[in-house]
Amino acid sequence: MARKERVIAIRLPSDVYRELEQRARRLGYSLVSDYLRDLIYRELGYKEKEEAVRKLVEELVEKKLAEKGTTEIDVDKILSKIEKKIQDIINPWTAKIDQLSMRISELYEKIEELEEKVKSFEAAEATRREQYAQAVARYRPQSESRREPRRRTAIERLREQGAVFEHDVQWLRDRDAFFERLRREGAIILNVGGERIAVDPEFWRNFKEKVEQLPTPNDDEVRVLLTDTQYQLFKKLKESGMIYFDASKRAWRFVEELA
Structure with missing residues (x-):
């Protein structure tokens, strides 16, 4: 049974991406995405779970062979049990990955909202300063710029x-x-x-x-x-x-x- 996969798309600053690319190359990865995938697997303990599944399969096969006392075994039955065990192990981690992806997306949405608010604030502040300068220039007495400073006594x-x-x-x-x-x-x-x-x-x-x-x-x-x-x-x-x-x-x- 093919494993169900989902795609995570994230945006990173150029300097962060370059650093990831350099690290991936040093570790022998040709693609940054492969490096990131393995990082996520390691963080979630997914690699350890795959090893556990492999050992479980070996144990089940050895047990069936011992019971039968022969090499003739019901392959379909064993595969069905393995599939169920794998799904029991993978499903919780798949859900966690989905949650992580959702949170990353929400975070980027909030960052974009903040960027828009900052831009709006800066534009409004620039407009306010310009209007203030114009108002000051408009209401300043015309003779003020020409008035000579009073000599001190x-x-x-x-x-x-x-x-x-x-x-x-x-x-x-x-x-x-x-x-x-x-x-x-x-x-x-x-x-x-x-x-x-x-x-x-x-x-x-x-x-x-x-x-x-x-x-x-x-x-x-x-x-x-x-x-x-x-x-x-x-x-x-x-x-x-x-x-x-x-x-x-x-x-x-x-x-x-x-x-």
């Missing part, structure tokens, strides 16, 4: 920098008016060693707190603990004697006129 630049040293603005024609304007707008003006320094009040408060907590008189260590602008101001005040290191308390102190 001196006090705004001071808030960003923290401090302005007079030697950095030598290019100004009227430095007196510059520092006086900063004073009127709330800046602290220090006269350190004959040079004026404009300091933002918030920057000054943070600077004083930080300096008073410095635990070392070592200049290299102080430089690491302060920002560049803070260290530049610290160095000016130190050179002018407006701050000093109190060795007894291991802390930096400001002279009274700066405190």
Whole structure:
């Protein structure tokens, strides 16, 4: 009786197929399908079942010969029994193969559905971004692109920098008016060693707190603990004697006129 067979069709990525093809050739298979079939048989224990059937046939034949005491046996009867035994063994595994094939097909269907959803989502997202960009361009004031950026005032630049040293603005024609304007707008003006320094009040408060907590008189260590602008101001005040290191308390102190 011919064995009933079914076909399993699966799709694999090119790199996976190439690897299967290489392995099949190394193991002596001319076709990848033969290699896959044997893999499935081994996974399901089908090869072991075929061996069991072969042994069963041999046992039945030997038993009949022993009973008859002759080589004359009822071949049709033995074949009928063998066929029944084979079907009993094969049927459960055939069902498992069918189930596996069905699950693989369902899996590929789900993968294809996910691919379609991802493509739809990407297309919708691209459309949404394009519409948003068009809306922004449509409602942006026409003069916006032509508008020149507003120049920052001196006090705004001071808030960003923290401090302005007079030697950095030598290019100004009227430095007196510059520092006086900063004073009127709330800046602290220090006269350190004959040079004026404009300091933002918030920057000054943070600077004083930080300096008073410095635990070392070592200049290299102080430089690491302060920002560049803070260290530049610290160095000016130190050179002018407006701050000093109190060795007894291991802390930096400001002279009274700066405190």
